[in-house]
Amino acid sequence: MTATAFPLPIAGLWRRWLPALAWTLVLGGMAAMLVLHIEGVQAARGIQGGFGFLFQPAGFRISESLLNVAPEDPYWMSIAAGLVNTLTVAIVAIPLATALGIALGLVGLSSHRLAARCAAIIIAPLRNTPVLLQLFVWYGLLLRLPDMRQAWSPLPSVLLSNRGLALPALHGWLPYAVVALAVLALGWRARRRWGNGALAASLVVAALAWPLLPAVQVDLPVRRGLGLQGGWQPSIEFAALTIGLVVFHAAYIADIVRAAVRAVPVGLVEAGQAMGLTPWKVLRLVIAPYAMRVALPPYANQCLALVKNSTLAIAIGYQELMAVINTAITQTGLALEGIALAVAVYLTLALCLGGGLSAWNARHSRHGPGDTHGARLGERPLWNAAGSKARPWRGRLASAVLAVALAVAAWTLLDWAVLRAVWQGDPSACANAAGACWAAVGENLPLLFFGTMAEPDRGPALVACAALLAAIAVTLAARRAPPRMRAALLAALLAVAAGALTGFPWGGALIGPQRWGGLLVTLILAIAALAAAVPLAFALALLRRSGNRAGSLAAAGLIEAVRGVPLVTQLLFASFVLPMLLGGGVSKFSMALAALTLHTACLLAEVLRGALQAIPPGQMMAARALGMRPALAYACVIWPQARRIAAPAALGVFVGAVKDTSLVSIIGVFDVLGAAKAVVAGTAWRPYHVEVYLAVALLYLAASLALSRVARRMEGRAGLR
Structure with a gap:
């Protein structure tokens, strides 16, 4: 008699989960090494790590909070x-x-x-x-x-x-709110089971318990001297x-x-x-x-x-x-x-x-x-x-009233922004003006365009900005030009921008990121972050859809963590932690670029993943049946379709990334918004901050509307197909 061997399910599970376990150990080991390295850097600076600081006195006051916190509190x-x-x-x-x-x-x-x-x-x-x-x-x-x-x-x-703002305050309202919410929740559940009588009974019980609660006191704001x-x-x-x-x-x-x-x-x-x-x-x-x-x-x-x-x-x-x-x-x-x-x-x-x-x-x-x-x-x-049939005279009356209101608003805006505006001069010329002070923008254009860049660096920076703006216009507007001509023109414009900043080949001085400022920082940040985010997003989308459990979980964890954490926190993480990991010498521009690239890539990865899921599996099977390798099939069959499907949503992510470049001023990167803040920080031009910020807003508005128009055009073409 021969013995029959039955396959053990444990062996199959072991072979199935072994790669995932190996990946988990590798990633965990790398994370532990990074944490230990950061702790070593902190220890070298005389900083004792750990969360014990939470129980030490903070030493600063919270000026406004529902919790009263003193400087001596932890x-x-x-x-x-x-x-x-x-x-x-x-x-x-x-x-x-x-x-x-x-x-x-x-x-x-x-x-x-x-x-x-x-x-x-x-x-x-x-x-x-x-x-x-x-x-x-x-x-x-x-x-x-x-x-x-x-x-x-x-x-x-x-x-x-x-x-x-000063408002009346209610003291002692919390018990009433808790009782009201509890009664409503319990009464609603009881009503679903026993009918409206149960809800009425719960309301009667609440009314009887109401007098037992402490009295509510109304505290009104009162003027006292120069305050409230x-x-x-x-x-x-x-x-x-x-x-x-x-x-x-x-x-x-x-x-x-x-x-x-x-x-x-x-x-x-x-x-x-x-x-x-x-x-x-x-x-x-x-x-x-x-x-x-x-x-x-x-x-x-x-x-x-x-x-x-x-x-x-x-x-x-x-x-x-x-x-x-x-x-x-x-x-x-x-x-x-x-x-x-x-x-x-x-x-x-x-x-x-x-x-x-x-x-x-x-x-x-x-x-x-x-x-x-x-x-x-x-x-x-x-x-x-919904079936509304409004009377004609009501519609005409509403149109007339709205037209008059719009005319008044338009005339007020025109009078403030154009007719009574001051276009040039010093702050004293705007002191008695009843309109906008556009002189605050005109007199500070060099600061807005170039930041704190030295005078010899402004010429090459202007050339680089013009070349980058022309490259953006070619990318967005020249859709009917032949692809090779568009690619050649785009490469030439980027080469001009790179040559202006590096001094090659005409032997000029190198202008590094530490010396950039103003519009140049905003343009390079936006272009570089988007260019670096696209391949990273595609890799994350493929890894999340892969059959490798560990790789898929790692990609999902990274994407969800980045999407769930505010970009400000990510910028501060890059500002504080990256110098510890890389040993110092990291420019703030590089930190901001790293944070923006990762944030944009994780948002874009979900868009690409949705587009890849919309492609029928038979497309890949047909490509493999024709003898294509997976990389060639993705490049020639899957990616063109996914790009067409994801284009409208992806351009929405790009619009968000362009607007997110304004946040880099929080960590000290001197972009256009940082330059505007510097203009407003001066006592001379501080009263005219609205005009300065409106000028910067027009820049972002123009870029966002251009990308939005391209997105609508692509969406229309996708719908026709």
């Missing part, structure tokens, strides 16, 4: 106060941005063309200019408010001045940060609302109308529930982006989480520990917020989206689709 309390400030901004800004975004989105869907055009005009500059630049504009405008003695009082006990006493007094920095984030993200939420409503099937709307529902009920009971399911995933991304963009408060002096951690790193020198804390906190916030919204989406989408066949609302105006 670092962990200061960091907790910064986290509370971040959460406060998010709790206030997210509902306001949602409401404003929904309003703009619905106006953009209106059948009234003038109203829809106004919404588009409002949204376009907000989407296509950097949020940091908008924060500076709002901060400067709020500083122009009257002082405390002449504070505005739009409502009783509400005061607005250049020191901030009492109430809740959020600072001007908090107000600027909140307004900037609300307005910026409302523009994106408006586009999400428009796209979600247009995705509603026409059949559902017609069914609601056939049932005799009024236009308002069609909107509330048919369009809104379906659109909410479509809009929730991108809306969740905007909420996460708002939380991450709150780190920009570091630039205007508001002490949120990242600003407090940056102060702690500066005092203790523990860069690795501080950045690790920031990464852990922001990833936790992203997981909690994203997980909560995902659970809500899964709960309300478990029955399916309903009718998914047939035509969509598409370009049909919302109010017509």
